[in-house]
Amino acid sequence: MTTLSTAMPVVARRVTPLATLQQTMTLAWRSLVQIKHNPWELLDLSIQPIMFLLLFTYVFGGAISGSTGDYLQFALPGLLVQNALFYTLSTAIGLNTDITKGVFDRLRSLPIARTAPLSGRIIADTVKQVWAFVLLVGFGMILGFRVTTSLLGALGALALLVVVALAMSWMSVLIGLKASSPEKVQMISFSTMMPLTFTSSALVPSDTFPGWLQTWSDINPVTHLANAIRGLLIGGEVAGATLVSLLWAAGFAVVFAPLAILAFRSRV
Structure with a gap:
């Protein structure tokens, strides 16, 4: 007598959009809770921008603007931009560390959306961007910086900075997924962000540069973003610089987001 056994096909359970959102927020919270166990991460996020603010204001301010007070008004919006873009390196390094240590392999064994770990990391780092903005503006006001526009202008500056940093973070995410170690991520990302920042009007007026520069x-x-943030906080050009910044953000997202997602899917 022959026994026929029919194997039932395994049907993969599709994760609903609502479940994907819940999983993303859970993993974002995981990244934020890690600060409790590793407070040096928050200290690094807090101390570095304050150190740059003090250094540029009191070491270079008198030489560049004639007084530290005038330079503080000019430079703090640019330092906000510099800090936001540099912090996208932390997104790439954290992502690369999770992958190389096998964290994503463990998450992949769970019935969750494949994009949830990546989205959760980006959302958590966006929250940290908000913290860094508030901290730097608050400390700058202690030193004498003043928002001369309005509260709405300050909120607009924060929103614009988060949107552009979020779009540009896709480039860092791609580097984090392609690099073989966190050290290489840091080297490649820093080599990319440093020239962008220091060849812009973020820290010095660009009319002092040579013609070709x-x-x-x-x-x-970075020039357009710094000008837009400066205009929203202390007055000046806003509409044109904001529009160009948003166009650049859209360009970064359109180019690097699909590449980063493709690299993420192929690696995890």
Whole structure:
């Protein structure tokens, strides 16, 4: 007598959009809770921008603007931009560390959306960006910085900075997924962000640059973002610089987000 056994097909359970959102927020909370067990992460996020603010204001401020007070008004919006872009390196390093240590392998064995770990990391780092903005503006006001526009302008500056940093973070995410170690992520990302920041009008007026460097600075996305944030906080050009910044953000997202997601899916 022959016994026929029919194997039942395994049907993969599809994760609903609501469940994906819940899982993403859970993993974002996981990244934030890690600060409790590793407070040095928050200290690094807090101390580094304050150190840069003090250094540039009191070491270079008098030479660049004639007084530290005038330079503080000019430079703090640019330092906000610099800090936000540099912090996208932490997104890439944290992502690479989770992958190389096998954290994502363990998460992949769970019935969750494959994109939830990546989305959770990005959302958590966006929350940290907000913290860094509030801290730097608050400390700057202690030193004498003043928002001369309005509360709405300050909130607009925060929103614009988060949107552009979030879009540009996809480039860092791609580097974090492609690099073989956190050290290489840091080297590649820093080598990318440093020239962008220091060849812009974030920290010094671009009209002091040589002609060829002014040409590059005029199209540098960091220049437009710094000008927009400066205009929203202390007055000046807003509409044009904001529009160009948003166009750059859209460009970064359109180019790097699909590449980063593809790299993420192939690696995990």
